Amino acid sequence: MKPIMLSIPESFESSRLLIRAARWGDGAGVNEAVLESLAELKPWMPWAQHEPTLEESEVSIRRSRLEFLERSDLRLLLYNKETGQLVGSSGLHRINWQSRRFEIGYWVRTSCSRQGYITEAVEAITNYAINELQANRIEIRCDSRNTSSARVAERSGFTLEGILRNEACDTEGNLRDTMIFSKVRGVEY
Template sequence: MNFIAGDPILFSIPESFESKRLLIRAPLWGDGEKVNEAIKESIEELRPWMPWAQNIPTVEQSEAEIRRSRLKFLERTDLRLLLFSKESGQFVGSSGLHRINWSARAFEIGYWVRSSMAGQGYITEAVRAITYFAAGGLQANRVEIRCDSRNKRSAGVAERLSFKLEGILRCHTLGADGELRDTMVFAKARGSEF
């Protein structure tokens, strides 16, 4: 598939792929309940970093968000990916390729993990697999990870996977608490980095 030109809606993008321990797939109708359960479990850990995690959504709200994510995946405007344990089938977390620039083939990886699965390397494994997927399957020229400069765990994922810190955007965004925050920008670019 040639990703250099053309309407992205015509691109054939796999619905799923795997890493060693994870099934990584596009959202499907009915996933809202699993995602909602993980958000309820993890709300205190998510709240400082995720603007959408200030309140626990209802199951219906989570399902509506999953359905919107499914439509965006089909439109190729945002490629949300859900992470499931291959061994247990349990929902582990969410990731994906966001802020897509198809003409430059540039993507940003976002991620979160449910609290009971944190610290087990699942997000590092998922981000590695998604980076390879973007570089190979989507012919990415650039993959970014952005995070609040205070979010050491998120920055640690980027550092473990040899993403280069390109800079810190000072007073770049408002945190969930309404205070100005700095944003760290890590990236890999086509060539020697992937």
């Protein structure tokens, strides 16, 4: 099976969100959301350690577009259907097409946090992975200190499988523990 040959829908919806693949030109909206949210993203996201330029954001979007087309990473942008505002970003990462394993990552812009958008997106993306991509395993990984991220996984029905101690370095270079949540075909769905 060659992943590049897969026909994958580029957009889908939840009750409040349009969830779609990144497109050329999306960099300005992403840049605005990242700049607004930099203080909240910085502790958790290695890519949020400095203010990105418009060009850097557009380069990131264009890379994501190419990766989506190659099926090597499926970055998805989250838009409020009513206002058209970019709410955040998510996607399916660290893909193993042979075993049909995917990892959901996510972040929300500060002005849209604590409104349930990310939980809604995670549930919709989980359904997309199950129904469109025949996922056998879906993971959410987060720093054990990132309680907001862990709560999203729990609210979305993911099971905490374990905590990998001193598994990775945080954004300041210190060792951190990583929580691994999952949903597995035949168990949770």
